[in-house]
Amino acid sequence: MDSYVIVITLIGLAALAMAWIPRLLEGSFLSYPILFLLLGMVLYSLPLNLPMPDPMWQEEYVVHLTELSVIISLMGTGLKLRRPFGWKNWQIPFRLVSITMLLCIGALAFLGWWVLGLAPAAAILLGAVLAPTDPVLAEQVQVGPPNDKEEDDVRFSLTAEAGLNDGMAFPFTWLAVVVAVAAGTAEPWFGEWLYRDLLYRIVAGVAIGYVVGRGLAYLIFELPDKTKFPRTRDGFVALSATLVSYGLTEMAHGYGFIAVFITAITMSSYEVEDEYHTEMHDFVNQVERILMVTLLLLLGGSIARGLLEHLTWQGALVGLGFLFIIRPLSALVGMIGVKVPAREKLAISFFGIRGIGSFFYLSFALEKIAFADADQLWAITGFIVMVSIILHGITAARIMDHLDTWRKRKRKSAKHEATPDKV
Numbered sequence: 001m002d003s004y005v006i007v008i009t010l011i012g013l014a015a016l017a018m019a020w021i022p023r024l025l026e027g028s029f030l031s032y033p034i035l036f037l038l039l040g041m042v043l044y045s046l047p048l049n050l051p052m053p054d055p056m057w058q059e060e061y062v063v064h065l066t067e068l069s070v071i072i073s074l075m076g077t078g079l080k081l082r083r084p085f086g087w088k089n090w091q092i093p094f095r096l097v098s099i100t101m102l103l104c105i106g107a108l109a110f111l112g113w114w115v116l117g118l119a120p121a122a123a124i125l126l127g128a129v130l131a132p133t134d135p136v137l138a139e140q141v142q143v144g145p146p147n148d149k150e151e152d153d154v155r156f157s158l159t160a161e162a163g164l165n166d167g168m169a170f171p172f173t174w175l176a177v178v179v180a181v182a183a184g185t186a187e188p189w190f191g192e193w194l195y196r197d198l199l200y201r202i203v204a205g206v207a208i209g210y211v212v213g214r215g216l217a218y219l220i221f222e223l224p225d226k227t228k229f230p231r232t233r234d235g236f237v238a239l240s241a242t243l244v245s246y247g248l249t250e251m252a253h254g255y256g257f258i259a260v261f262i263t264a265i266t267m268s269s270y271e272v273e274d275e276y277h278t279e280m281h282d283f284v285n286q287v288e289r290i291l292m293v294t295l296l297l298l299l300g301g302s303i304a305r306g307l308l309e310h311l312t313w314q315g316a317l318v319g320l321g322f323l324f325i326i327r328p329l330s331a332l333v334g335m336i337g338v339k340v341p342a343r344e345k346l347a348i349s350f351f352g353i354r355g356i357g358s359f360f361y362l363s364f365a366l367e368k369i370a371f372a373d374a375d376q377l378w379a380i381t382g383f384i385v386m387v388s389i390i391l392h393g394i395t396a397a398r399i400m401d402h403l404d405t406w407r408k409r410k411r412k413s414a415k416h417e418a419t420p421d422k423v
Contacts (some may be wrong), residue, residue, distance in 0.1 A: 003049050010043065010050075014293045031393030036293055040300020053301040061356065065368055066360035068292040070166060071260045071355075072284050073135040073243040077163040078264020080283040082147050083156060083274060086267060092338055092348070093160035097131075097168045100334035101326075104131040105172055105350075107326045111318050121183060121231050122373040125176035126395065129362045129381055130167040130322060135162035136292055136356030137389060140350045140396035144266065144278040145285075152346045153340050154403060163265075166357050167205060167258030169196040173361045176217065177356070177368045184213025196253075206262055212245040213266025221271045233276060235283030241267070242284065295356055296389075301388060311379035319384040327352035347399055355389040 014036060021032045044050060083089040105127035112123030135142075142159040143151050174197040182189040216237070224231040242260055249259035268277055299307075331349030338345070360382050366374055 003051055006048060008051060010297070011290075011294055014039070014297060017288045018293060019290050020114060021218065026397075028046060028204065029394050031140060031389075032390050033292070033296055034063075034393040035186055037300045037303075037389055038294035039234035041304040044301030044304040050301065053298050053305060053341075060363075060367055062359055064179045065291070065295065065365065066356050069136055069295055069356050070360055071242050071246050071257065072239065072288045072291065074163055074166060074257060074260045075238055075264045076288055077135045077142070077159055078261045079238065079268045079277055079284070080143050080148075081160060081163070081265055082146065082151055083203050085269065089239060090160060092157040092335060092340070093164055096157065096161040096331060096348075097165040097340070097405040098334070100330045101131045101165055101168060103330035103333060104322070104326060105169075107330070108318075108322060111321070115314055115318055116376065117133070118269075118373050118376070119183070120178075120179035121176050122371050123395035124172065124179060125362070125365050125371065126377060126380065128169050128176055128422035129365075129377070130354060130384055131172070131357050132165040132361075133158070133351075133355055134161045134353050134357045135159075135166060135354035136288065136295075136357065137392075138162050139399060140393070141353070145281050147274075147275065149273065150405065151299040152344075152403070154344050154400070157348050158351055162353075163261045168256045169357075169361060170201070170255050170257065173360070173365050174201075177365050180369050180371060189235070201253065201255045202258060204252050205256065205258030207250050208249045208252060208254055209245055209259035209262025210266055212241065212248065212259070213263035216241055217267050217270040220267070220276065221274065233279060234278040238264075238280035238284045239287060250276070274353075277288065293354070295359075299359075299382070299385070304380060307382040308379050308386075310375040312376070314382045316383060319380055319387065322384065323352070323354075323387060344403065347403060351392060351396065351398070353392045354385050358385055 020033070021035065022217045026030055036415065059295065065134035088210060105124075108130055109123045112118040112126040113120060116123075116126075118126065125421075138158060141155060142162070171193075175193055178189045178193045179195070198415070219229070220237070225230040241263055243265040245259045246256035249256040267280075271277075328346075330347040331352065332345060335345050335348070362377060362381055365371070367376075372379065
């Protein structure tokens with residue numbers, strides 16, 4: 001039987017299952033990313049003549065599929081954030097994508113060089129690849145759709161962090177590439193990296209993202225009220241905005257990830273009560289889920305076919321240390337001085353979910369230049385993402401439910417204390 005027909009049938013069945021599986025798994029110890037990861041491992045262990053997922057994943061193939069998945073997820077993430085953009089409301093995410101991310105990159109780069117024996121460029125790449133949290137697989141700990149009015153500090157901080165840091169990790173991915181190139185040429189590199197990859201690309205991403213978002217918000221919400229310009233209610237506009245914002249920014253050599261997220265939060269800040277925000281979010285969320293299912297099946301297949309063959313016990317130890325020690329401690333350091341209850345800080349620090357974005361950054365860098373330690377980098381990344389999917393998938397619902405119950409009790413207690421006893 002034609003393997004292409006088998007593939008599209010399996011993807012169709014997996015995507016169809018997503019209409020019911022998330023609700024069927026509510027209250028269980030499983031999350032649907034775990035289920036589809038395991039399904040991919042099972043399918044690729046059967047004699048189904050499926051296309052071979054290269055254990056080291058073909059870089060060009062992975063770059064575009066993961067790239068599309070991440071940018072669509074960033075649009076959905078930005079559309080559901082309701083807090084006005086600014087330091088006071090966003091200080092926790094800002095701290096997480098600056099202090100926490102830099103500490104994570106530095107710690108992983110050091111361990112990669114000192115413990116794993118990676119070359120400096122590969123060690124930097126390891127840190128850059130694994131430092132950002134993932135907007136694709138973090139749905140259980142994120143805020144709900146735009147029409148969901150419940151938005152606590154934990155969900156908001158993790159959602160905003162996932163949206164911001166996928167772009168902020170890019171300069172350090174480029175740093176790894178530049179260092180690797182410089183190692184072979186001995187040419188000066190720091191100035192070019194600083195002005196081009198760190199400053200210009202970020203500024204270009206923010207500027208273009210804002211202009212596109214502001215322009216679309218005007219066309220969608222303001223112009224129809226002022227003129228006879230037709231009002232749209234098509235959810236696919238969000239997907240179009242994603243591609244336009246990303247494409248224009250990449251053509252200007254800026255960071256498209258940043259632009260897409262800025263476009264989304266700029267659009268969502270206009271007419272915040274308009275139901276059209278929910279329509280746009282729901283459309284891109286459905287597209288995102290189809291891509292996520294496909295990537296999870298491929299990841300499971302890659303694990304079954306040898307992705308972890310080059311994983312050493314030292315690499316596994318570094319990976320576990322990153323998930324259980326480095327990320328939580330770095331996040332707690334980043335939140336020093338923030339007035340948030342301790343248990344909420346612990347939750348924010350624990351849910352540093354790794355996922356599809358890590359595979360994008362790694363495949364992107366390996367497409368630019370060959371790294372001698374590529375096999376080990378793939379194995380460590382695959383291991384950490386696999387453990388993160390299982391660990392955070394099992395714990396997310398329980399911890400978030402516990403926090404919700406605790407907040408309700410706290411509000412009830414405060415209300416009771418504020419009400420004077422009747423005589």
